[in-house]
Amino acid sequence: MHLSLSDPDGSVTGTQWSWQRSSNRVSWSTISDATSSSYYPTSGDQGRYLRVNVSYNDGEGDNKTERFTWNSAVRAEPSSNTAPYFDSTAAAQRSVPETDPAGYAVGPPVSADDDDDDPLVYSLSGVGNGSFRIDATTGQIRTHAPLDGYPGQAFHLTVNAADPSGARAQRPVTITVQDQPQAPVLTGPRVVHIDERNTEVALFGAYDPDRSALSWSLGGPDEDDLQISTRRELRFQQFPDANAPADANLDNTYEVDVRVSDGSFTAMQRVRITVADLDEFGNVSLSESQPTPGTAVTATLSDPDGDIANLRWEWQRKRSSGEWTPIPRSASNTYIVTRSDSGYSLRAEAVYDDDHGPVKSASSSGGSSTTSTTSNDNGSNSQTISSSRLNTTGGGGGGGGIDGVEGTTLFVANGWSPADVGVAAAFAARTAGAAVIYTEGDRLPAAVRALLDVRTVHLIPIIGGETAVSEAVRQSLAASEPFADIKRITGATGVETSVRAARLALDGTRTGDAVLIVVNGWSPPDIGIAATLAARLPYSAVVYTETAELGAELRQLIADTSPNSILVVGGTAAVSQTVEDQIRAAAPDTGVERINGTSRTHTAQLAAQYLEQHSTPLPANERVVIVASGRSPPDIGVAAALSARTPGALVVYTAPGMLPAETEELLRLVQPRLVRIIGGTNAIPTAVQNEIAALLPSGGRTQRTSGQTRIHTSVNVARGILPRD
Structure with a gap:
């Protein structure tokens, strides 16, 4: 006698069997040594009834029980046993589709x-x-695995039947798998977003279980606008134009049915393709191609996006082997060539807003030689300098920064000193109309001097001592901007420098209103996150600490400001629990919160979510996310400074060569209209930029700001922030 146990609640474990006998089915006695699921009755069981009890565990709990009782008594053992038998020894024939x-x-x-x-x-x-x-128990054969792929194959099996004594009989069985015609299987996207400058839509796949040849075709309301090749590529017949949609209902969403057929069956999938209206590139043309001294050259701007506004001009010149250099006091669309321009090529650059977005630029190709214009990654002849109109309120509108100076502020830091870059970025975030540029330690780069030739700066704070930014650099700044007030902000240590900068940033803030953001001054990713927080939180400042001890300067700042709240950025390896405890002791009435993730990209995500919760986010169609490499301190600093000039912006990091899951999650949540990428393709590869673009909503776009070096990148961003002369 063989029993099996099953339970719909799931897997059964810990089974314990117990067999019992009874002469009247009222009183039962346990059969010793009968503790398995099988039992062979003995002569002592003749004329008696049997039952079995089982206890077990399943997915819903432990110590569950079941019982089975036989309705008839055990019969007398026959004088002889007859083996089972089949009515035929010929092979049984079965078939299965x-x-x-x-x-x-x-x-x-x-x-x-x-x-x-x-x-x-x-x-x-x-x-x-x-x-x-x-x-x-029944001899019913059933399929146990899919048989697709075995058409026409015969399986030769044997059915065995055994009685309790072990006597058995056998019968062969032949099972033939019947070939059944099947439809092809089609794979590919159902929703696609593409740029209006692109004809390629998607690649589809298909296979036929019957291995028949496949043919492709299209149907649906917009089938005439697209085609699909034998290589399974779906593409537009010609470049789609988002400004002149040609789909059936003129909504810039094209609908086609992709079909694949094996001659007997057809598989079909409806595909919806949304065409994004891209930022068209402007073009500047010149009235003269070979001007001579005394000639008036007029520049004309055109842009397919239309509605040009806030147009500003700048003329530049260069020799054949040199770089383009701005010409001072050339702020009109007309320029009169002088004798000093002889031998130079000239070009005009326009910075403007259009119907698609703010602060774009386009340059001409002119003079005596053909010249290339500043281009973004896809080789166009225009580049967006700033992703939004300039924020002149500073730090989320919370005051602070450097007061008493009218005009613009340019913070200068050594681009190879993460601590000073962090102070500059955080300070710029708290100062209205401010930008950050990087310098080399011993000399002022030509790119910075060229910027100062066309931008009037009223205050230049230098972050760091003379070891970081030499006296020679300070003198070069003074020569380039003789009327600017140049200040050096430094301390004996990085911690002291940050505290001095924080006091200036919080000058005028009422006691009890300040937000202090505490970070390890030797952790560039955490510094960048802290500066980004300062850019959005009113009355905030970033200060550095050592890992294991809260310095006297920072203790005194806490005592003097009685801050409303204190944020600690980074894990205990950067800012120890001891330091956090000392902060709490120094400010017992102040809320202290730590922002810390499992990685630098995770911490950046948590900081962005903190800002979402503690500030008023912009509508979805106005959201901007700034992306920098979490391994590039100078790009982190530029991103933090830019976030202060971009209302409602969030800053997130990428990992080397990849888009981390935390950053991807935030982009999916925020759905920004624009993602500003800081740094070149060595820092953030094109493949990562494409991954980001694929996450954006319809009409969303990416723009990269970079330069040949970290200095050029900072200058390019500063050009978009600082007003022209």
């Missing part, structure tokens, strides 16, 4: 007879039995 799923019955049962009426147990053997199984 290849499309039948697992568990389907394969013909009628293959059952045996037993003259002693003994219960029989069936089993299956032979090659291919992994594709089939048999019910142990």
Whole structure:
């Protein structure tokens, strides 16, 4: 006698079996040593009733019980046992369609007879039995695995029937898999977003279970606008124009049915393609191609986006082997060539707003030689300098920064000193109309001097001592901007420098209103996150600390400002729990919160989410996210400074060569209209930029700001922030 246990609640474990006998089915006695699922009755069981109890555990709990009782008593053992037998020894023939799923019955049962009426147990053997199984009590053969791919194949198996004494009978069974025609399987996207300058839509795939040749075709309301090749490529017949949609209902969403057929069956999938209206590139043309001294050259700007506003001009010149250099006091679209321009090529650059966005630029190709214009990554002849109109309120509108100076402020830091870059970025975030540029330690780069030739700066704070930014650099700044007030902000240590900068940034803030953001001054990623927080939180400043000890300067700042709240950025490896405890002791009435993730990219994500919760976010169609490499301190600093000039912006990081899951999650959540990428393709590869673009909503776009070096990158961003002369 063989029993099996099943339970719909799931897997059964810990089974314990117990067999009992009774002469009247009222009082029962336990059979010793009968503790398995099988039991062979003995002569002592003759004329008595049997029952079995089982206890077990399943997915819903432990110590569950079940019981089974036989309705008839054990019969007397026959004087002799007759083996079971099949009514025929010829092979039983069965067939099954290849499309039948697992568990389907394969013909009628293959059952045996037993003259002693003994219960029989069936089993299956032979090659291919992994594709089939048999019910142990009925002899019903069933499919056990999908048979697709075995059309026409015959499986030769053997059905075994055994009685309790072990006597058995066998019968061969041949199961033939019937070939069933099947439709091809089509794979590919259902929704696609593409740029209006692109004809390629998507690549589709298909396979046919019958291995028939496949043909492709299109249907649907917009089938005439697209085509699909034998290589399974879906593309537009010609470049789509978002400003002149040609789809059936003129909504810039094209709908087609992609079809694949094997001649008998057709698979079809509706695909919706949305065409994004891209930022068209402006063009500047000149009235003269070979001007001579005394000639008035007029520049004209055109841009397909239309609605040109806030147009500003700048003329530049260069020799054949040199770089373009701005010409001072050339702020009109007309320029009169002078003798000093002889031998130079000239070009005009326009900075303007249009219907698609603010602060764009376009340059001409002119003079005596053909010249290239500043281009973004796709080789166009225009480049967006700033992703939004300039924010002149500073730090989320919370005051602070450097007061008492009218005009613009340019913070200068050594681009190879992460601590000074962080102070500059955080300070610029708290100062209205401010930008940050990087310098080399011993000399002022030509790119910075060229910027100062065309931008009037009223205050230049230098961050760091003379070891970081030499006296020679300060003198060069004074020569370039003789009327600017140049200040050096420095301390004996990086911590002291940050505290001095924080006091200036918080000057005029009422006691009890300040927000202090505490960060390890030797952790560039955390510094960048802290500066980004300062850019959005009113009355905030960034200060540095050592890892293990809260310095006296920072203790005194806490005592003097009685801050409203204190944020600690980074884990305990950067800012120890001891330092956090000392902060709490120094400000017992102040809320202290730590922003810390499992990685620098995770911490940046958490900081962005903190800003979402503690400030008023912009509408979805105005959101901007700034992306920098978490491994590039100078790009982190530029991103932080730019975020202060970009209302509602969030800053996130990438990892080397990849888009981290945390950054991807935030982009999916925010759905920004624009993602500003800071740094070249060595810092953030084009593949990562493409991954970002794929996450954006319809009409969303990416723009990269970079330069040949970290200095050029900072200058390019500053050009978009500082007003022209």
